[in-house]
Amino acid sequence: MPFVWNFPLFTIVLCLFSGVLCMMLxxxxxxxxxxxxxxxxxxxVSAVLWYTYTAGSAFTYxxxxxxxxxxxxxxxxxxxxxxxxAFLIVMLCSVIGGWRFTALDIDESKINLYFSILNxxxxxxxxxxxTNDIFTGYVFVEILTLTSCGVLIAxxxxxxxxxxxxxxxxxxxxxxxxxxxxxxxxxxxxxxxxVPMHEAIEELWAAGQGIAPLTLAMGIITxxxxxKSGLFPFHYWMPDTYxxxxxxxxxxxxxxxxKSYIFLLIKIVWRVVGLDIWREMPVARILFVLGICGMxxxxxxxxxxxxxxxxxxxxSAAQIGYIYMGIGLGGPAGxxxxxxxxxxxxxxxxxxxxxxxxxxxxxxxxxxxxDLQGSGYRAPESGAFFMLAALSMIxxxxxxxxxxxxxxxxxxxxEGGWRFFVIMLALAFSTLLNIxxxxxxxxxxxxxxxxxxxxxxxxxxxGVKWDYVLPAAVLTLANLFLGLFSWAAVDVIEKxxxxxF
Numbered sequence: 001m002p003f004v005w006n007f008p009l010f011t012i013v014l015c016l017f018s019g020v021l022c023m024m025l026x027x028x029x030x031x032x033x034x035x036x037x038x039x040x041x042x043x044x045v046s047a048v049l050w051y052t053y054t055a056g057s058a059f060t061y062x063x064x065x066x067x068x069x070x071x072x073x074x075x076x077x078x079x080x081x082x083x084x085x086a087f088l089i090v091m092l093c094s095v096i097g098g099w100r101f102t103a104l105d106i107d108e109s110k111i112n113l114y115f116s117i118l119n120x121x122x123x124x125x126x127x128x129x130x131t132n133d134i135f136t137g138y139v140f141v142e143i144l145t146l147t148s149c150g151v152l153i154a155x156x157x158x159x160x161x162x163x164x165x166x167x168x169x170x171x172x173x174x175x176x177x178x179x180x181x182x183x184x185x186x187x188x189x190x191x192x193x194x195v196p197m198h199e200a201i202e203e204l205w206a207a208g209q210g211i212a213p214l215t216l217a218m219g220i221i222t223x224x225x226x227x228k229s230g231l232f233p234f235h236y237w238m239p240d241t242y243x244x245x246x247x248x249x250x251x252x253x254x255x256x257x258x259k260s261y262i263f264l265l266i267k268i269v270w271r272v273v274g275l276d277i278w279r280e281m282p283v284a285r286i287l288f289v290l291g292i293c294g295m296x297x298x299x300x301x302x303x304x305x306x307x308x309x310x311x312x313x314x315x316s317a318a319q320i321g322y323i324y325m326g327i328g329l330g331g332p333a334g335x336x337x338x339x340x341x342x343x344x345x346x347x348x349x350x351x352x353x354x355x356x357x358x359x360x361x362x363x364x365x366x367x368x369x370x371d372l373q374g375s376g377y378r379a380p381e382s383g384a385f386f387m388l389a390a391l392s393m394i395x396x397x398x399x400x401x402x403x404x405x406x407x408x409x410x411x412x413x414x415e416g417g418w419r420f421f422v423i424m425l426a427l428a429f430s431t432l433l434n435i436x437x438x439x440x441x442x443x444x445x446x447x448x449x450x451x452x453x454x455x456x457x458x459x460x461x462x463g464v465k466w467d468y469v470l471p472a473a474v475l476t477l478a479n480l481f482l483g484l485f486s487w488a489a490v491d492v493i494e495k496x497x498x499x500x501f
Contacts, residue, residue: 004051005059007044008076008130011084014041015123019116027111031099034115038092038122045088049081053492058499060132073193075132079339079496082489083263084129086343089478090255090350091122093471097354098248100467105155105246114154121147121252128260134182134272135192137264141178145171145228148257151249152241159244167241170227170234177224184217185272194271205277218273219283225265226287229258231324232294235317242316243309243367247357250309251350254316259342262323266335269327270500279330288328288419292426294321299433307367308359311437312352315393318430319345322404325423326411332497333414337407339493344392344400344482351389351475358382358468359445369444376445381465383445385472390438392479395431400482405431407490 018037022030052058058077095118106114124144131137148171153164186192188210189200204210227234242250269278278284298318302311319341326338356367362378363371376383392399405427412423482489 001061002051004047005061005076007048008074008080008084008126009063011041011044011126012123012130015119015126019120019123022112022116022119025112027103027108027115030112030115031095031102034095034119035092037119038088038095041122041126042085042088042092045081045085048076049078049085049492052076052078052081052499053495056495072136073132074130075194076130077496077499078492079499080129082492082496083339083342084126086346087125087129087256087260088122089474090346091118091125091252093475094248094251094255094350094354097468097471098246098251101247101357107156110154114151117147117150117154118248118252121151121257125256125260128264132195132271133193134185134197134268137267138175138179138182141228141261141264142175144257144260145175148253152245152253154249155244155246157244163237163241163244166237170237174224174227177220177227179224181217181219181221181224184213184220188214188217194267197272198274201273201277214273215281215283218268218278218281219286221268222265222283222287225261226290226324229261230317230320232290232297232317232321235294235298235314235320238313238317239305239307239310242313242353243307247354250353254313254353255346255350258316258320259323259346262320262327262338262342266327266339267500270335270497275330275332284328284330286328287324288330291321291323291325291328292422294318294324295426295430296321296433299430299437302437303433306369308356308369308372308441309353309367311441312349312356315434315437316345316349318434319349319393322408322430325426326408329411329415329419329423331411331414332494333407333411335497336490336493337404337411339497340407340482340486340489341404343489344404344479347475347478347482348389348392348400351385351472351479352393354468354472354475355382355386355389359386369441372441373444374446374448376442377448381469381472385476386445387442388476389479390442392483393438394434398480398483400479400486403483403486407486 025033058075060073060075063072063074121144124140127140128137149164149168152167153160185197189197191197191200201214230238242254295318298314298321302314305311322341323338326334358379359372359375359382360367363375392401395401395405408427412420
């Protein structure tokens with residue numbers, strides 16, 4: 001067995017070990033250790049990506065002594081490696097870029113615990129990327145839920161406590177539904193590993209047996225993961241969850257946690273159910289409709305709020321709608337567009353959540369639009385990065401957001417019929433709404449302050465803030481890469497989806 005085959009397991013085990021180790025370190029030491037760990041993991045995952053892409057095949061190996069159907073398996077293809085790499089890069093940039101606010105928002109005696117939770121969260125993200133059995137996916141879904149509440153409540157203000165309780169209740173509901181769906185699938189197939197489960201489902205479907213309970217199981221699983229990821233109409237927990245957390249937490253929750261649930265659903269659709277069966281299920285059609293509704297409803301909610309963090313959070317609901325719309329289409333082109341949008345949204349949304357608190361910092365610590373007026377001049381680096389991220393969200397050419405919308409258009413053309421017109425209309429209307437609230441915000445932060453001053457304004461000390469500029473620049477370059485060289489990412493995605501069979 002080539003040594004590189006061990007790297008997926010290492011990414012999980014090292015993060016679990018680091019979660020315990022950081023509890024014994026001092027706050028700043030725990031941060032530095034986490035940064036080094038993330039850098040090492042990026043190297044490992046990059047090696048896995050290169051190995052699987054050049055080999056043209058994935059590799060799978062069992063964990064422990066238990067045979068199928070109860071065993072645990074790790075599977076690594078170029079798509080899993082690409083997702084894991086994107087997650088690690090965003091996590092590293094979020095830790096570095098949000099450190100100053102982490103030190104301000106969290107009690108010094110608890111910072112090491114915060115990084116302990118982040119490392120456990122990273123372990124869960126890696127496990128959900130690599131797992132090849134559905135029950136292990138459930139286990140790490142629960143770990144991800146608990147760690148998400150931990151990084152949210154770490155900023156001890158009353159609003160985050162309320163947000164954490166609400167987030168926990170809804171996520172436990174989603175987890176319970178997901179587990180119920182897993183139990184139903186196990187009862188139908190007698191397996192937990194994805195490949196044997198898929199073979200059993202194909203036999204049942206071909207024989208016309210168990211169609212109703214199988215549809216019910218996938219419906220329950222989809223609803224459970226939809227609740228956890230913020231699918232319309234379950235998206236109203238987002239503003240408090242993302243907007244009230246410390247910037248690092250907001251960045252990873254919006255960019256990584258919600259996307260990991262969606263990627264797990266994609267793996268279940270491809271490797272457990274199969275595309276042919278998925279396209280025949282009413283679940284896919286319902287998901288398509290809910291995705292389009294989310295695109296519109298999220299943007300409409302973003303227009304109505306007067307707080308920049310709430311606006312960015314509601315825009316996440318709209319972008320989640322894009323992804324579910326692609327999954328609901330059911331074809332390879334729709335899934336390719338959805339996965340590409342996961343990558344583009346991850347690097348863009350994390351940049352926005354790292355940037356908005358710096359604009360507020362020079363505006364009397366206010367996130368209200370009227371107090372942010374002119375903040376782009378007082379914090380020039382933050383204003384520039386926010387503008388670039390906003391242009392991507394709108395869908396301006398050369399940015400990742402534009403490439404995403406092109407891919408969704410191609411997927412719509414492949415489908416043809418009424419879906420083509422519905423998707424193109426939804427894309428056009430959603431883009432118009434994005435222009436209304438993102439371009440309005442850019443104009444606001446680059447408009448000289450008028451007579452609406454309600455808080456004292458401070459000018460930040462001069463000099464480049466490298467702890468923020470470097471990770472923000474990396475995220476921006478990743479966005480531009482996805483926009484200018486989208487063909488490279490699409491090639492890896494399509495090759496990785498081909499390895500799913």
